Each structure stands twice: as C-alpha cells, then as structure tokens.
Amino acid sequence: MGLLDDDRMYGGQDETFSKQGLQQIKNVATWTRIIAICGFSIIGLLLLLAIFLMTKMAGTPASMMIAPVLMVVLIAGGLGGWLLFLLLQYGKQSKSFVDSGNPRDYEAATGTRKIYWLVVGILSILGALMSLVSTFTLLGGGRF
C-alpha cells in the first residue's frame, strides 16, 4: 500500500507530507519519467539520422560535414543522455518514496535532483557565455 492510499499519513500535519504534497511528488515522478523517455527517443532518432546522413553523404562533396555533425551528435547525445538518466532516476526514486514512505528514498531523490541542477546550471553558464560572445561578435562586426 502506498502513502497515497494510507489515510494515517494525511491530515495536513507538518510531521509528514500531506496528501496534496504526495500527489505533487507523484506528478513530478510521472512527468520526469515521461521527459526522460521522450529524451531517450529523441537521442535515438538523432543517432538514426546521423547514421543515415553518414551513409548517404559518403563519397559526395558534402562528406566533409560527416565528422563535425557526428561529433556534435555524440557530445550532445552523451551529455543529454546523462541528464536524462539523472531525471529518470529522480522520477523512479520519487515514485519509490510515494510507494514506500521511506524518507531515505526521498533523500536519494533530492540527491539526484541536486546533481541534475548542478549540471544544468554549469551548462547554462557555459551556454550563456557562448551566447554573449556570439552576440557581441555580431554587434561588433557591424553586420547589420
């Protein structure tokens, strides 16, 4: 029996999560797992496209694009795959907490969430720096 089925855990007391709180954790668990599955599907499709492109481009003048395209797909796929794995873990651990009520499960979930946001934060800073450099290059170049 999960926490959501156990009336003893409800009542809006501060000692335990309320029914609404548990429902929110369950929603988070559902959506994060959906996102992870969609993300893995997208990575798979991108790899399929990359393989398709490689076979078609071989021997054509466009074949010089194979290496950079493959490199971008592999780096983005690897990094994205790792983030999606963390998200999947977070969803599973949150669901496990709702089912078992064991606080250690939620501790594990929040630990995974911490790593996820740390990685996303670092990537966002790097992305912002790259975006700033390209914007100022565009503005400084007087292209427009």
Place this chain on the structure above:
Amino acid sequence: MFQEESSGGMSQGAAQNSQAIVLWLKMVAIINLASQALSLLSILIMMSSPAMRGMAGSQFVSFLVSGTISIVMAIKMLQQAAAIERYGQTRQLRDYESSLTHESVYWMIAGIVAILFTVIMVFLTFAFISFGDQLMRELGRGFRF
C-alpha cells in the same frame, strides 16, 4: 540550519539537498530570462535592417512561442527556489509542498514540450529518411564550390 534527523517528514539529508539547488535554480532561471532578452534584442536589431526584416518576422513568431514557454518555466523555477528558501527558514513542510506545486507545473510544461518535440522528431526523421535521396542531391549541388 537542519540540526534534527527528521525535518517535517524529510530527513536532514533531503532538506540539505533541497537547499543546495536553490542557487542553481535561480541561476538557470535568470540565465533563461536573460537569454530571452538577448533573443528579443537580436530580433530587434535584425528588424532595423531592411534586408533582414523578413527573417526577423518569422523569428519573432517563433520567439513568441518559445519565449513565452521559457519565461513561464523560469518564473516557476524562481517560485520553487523562493518556496524552498522559505522552508529553510520556517521548517514548515507546507512551504516545501508549495515548492513541489511549482516544480510539478514546471515538469508538466517541460513534459508537454518534450512529447510535442518527440512527435515532430519522429515525423521529421521518417520524412528525412523517405525523401533523403532527393535532399542529398540538393545538398550535393549546394556544396559544389
């Protein structure tokens, strides 16, 4: 701040883990908002150039959709961070639960976007594989220097 083993149904570790994401949530949200502002600036610069005005129009439409989603998600992240911070001060679980409400909305929006994006990607992949030969011929022509 979290001295007790149990903090409102959460272990001390879970409470500390939750506090640790506040800074990153704020940072990612602010970067997202700044990035949207930069996108808008780029579109306005493009609009000032007669040669680029057509492209800027289509970019503006795409900005309206993606920008709105990004801004709503960034606001949800800031609200989640504020609720976790409040929980750190009051140690009332209802404050943490309010952060969960914002978090679930955030993931729901991200999930809907992910589902739409996956459907588009499936369609594009199969379209690309079906009409790939024709596309490759065009690409090959384009790469003739």
